[in-house]
Amino acid sequence: MLEHGGKLREAARLYGRDDWIDLSTGINPHGYPAPALPADAWHRLPEPDPELVAAACAYYGAPALLPVAGTQAAIQALPRLRAPSRVTISAPSYAEHAHAWGKYGHVLRLAAYTELDAAVDSSEVVVVVNPNNPTGETIAPERLLDWAARLGARGGWLVVDEAFGDTDPALSVAANAGQAGLIVLRSVGKFFGLAGLRLGFVGADAAMLHALADLLGPWAVSGPAQAVALQALRDHDWQRTTYVRLEAGGKRMRELLAAQDIRAAGTPLFHWWPETRPEAFHAHMASRGIWCRLFREAARGIRIGLPPNEAGWQRLESALQEWNNR
Known part of the structure; x- marks a missing residue:
């Protein structure tokens, strides 16, 4: 199989942590709240x-x-x-x-x-x-x-x-x-x-x-x-609220990366940039419990999604500053 994002079990096996922030997939971290399902959804x-x-x-x-x-x-x-x-x-x-x-x-x-x-x-x-x-x-x-x-x-x-x-x-x-x-x-x-x-x-x-x-x-x-x-x-109300929330999250991510001299491109859900030392960057973030997406070949670089909460944003900012000051 090809390599994809996710794989938090692999992250835990390699780095031995249980406090991961998964930025590897580009999936909205504030997903739609699944409702209780009728019985026939399961039985028929x-x-x-x-x-x-x-x-x-x-x-x-x-x-x-x-x-x-x-x-x-x-x-x-x-x-x-x-x-x-x-x-x-x-x-x-x-x-x-x-x-x-x-x-x-x-x-x-x-x-x-x-x-x-x-x-x-x-x-x-x-x-x-x-x-x-x-x-x-x-x-x-x-x-x-x-x-x-x-x-x-x-x-x-x-x-x-x-x-x-x-x-x-x-x-x-x-x-x-x-x-x-x-x-x-x-x-x-x-x-x-x-x-x-x-x-x-x-x-x-x-x-x-x-x-x-x-x-x-x-x-x-x-x-x-x-x-x-x-x-x-x-659920049009949820869709409108989520659209605004993701736009704000994407803008914050662009500004955060730019402040660390990272010129990234992407969508509100994810950002990518060509990193000169992608394996080292990936290992640096993983050692701090942040799982990003490493691309080794054609798109050699790093892709990250949105943190789920303010604590995640702060951990990401600290890890980026440490990388930039290494």
Whole structure:
């Protein structure tokens, strides 16, 4: 398996602490408060709830969506729905895309964001993470829709992973996901802080959604996940409050890092920067009970999310000052 954030058990095994602040995932540390669930959420087979789909379509502005067991399920399934193709994937970005497409005979190419436009006409599939994880790079929706039209005209796909898109809705192309060739992935794990639900949505044309549903099989999303997500997607007051809170947290993080001469990019949920000694920085923070995300290869650097409380902010500031003064 590829390396990801989280893994607090591994952190405890390596460093022997039990007071971790987990900044490694970019998940909202103030997640949606899961409600008490009705008994049938646990006892009946979890057939797709049309009310959940309607609530998701309203929230994401999409014409049609398929619930899946986290966007990871779709990432792993999509390469199986095409014959071997020329696939270009934005890089650096969420590594599971390249990992999945590399398994099924596709000809894989990694391209920087500045190279993607030129790659569209020489590819059958282009995969873009927008905003990008981990670097925070973005691509305007007008450009994405142009790429989707060019690919769709010859039976190709543009896959747009918007897992971190909730904090910048203007970037989303979910409203256009009914057009041929455009596939949009959305997640409730990041903004809603509900990664443990394993729930995401795929927007695409009807034929694609049908094929994907057939491949994933029945009962793809658990009853409890559907029940919690339905309430979260309908709770507009919580969404508005959370949007403001995350914007404030992102601004505070940028200012905190800048004060330590760290020029980071990212979203309100996470920040990333190219660190000259990322392994040493990661070990420094871990020794102080702060678990950040270490990138050793293409995106060589550090990514950190938001602390959960004021004590966490103070511990982070102290650790950064100690690193800067070493």
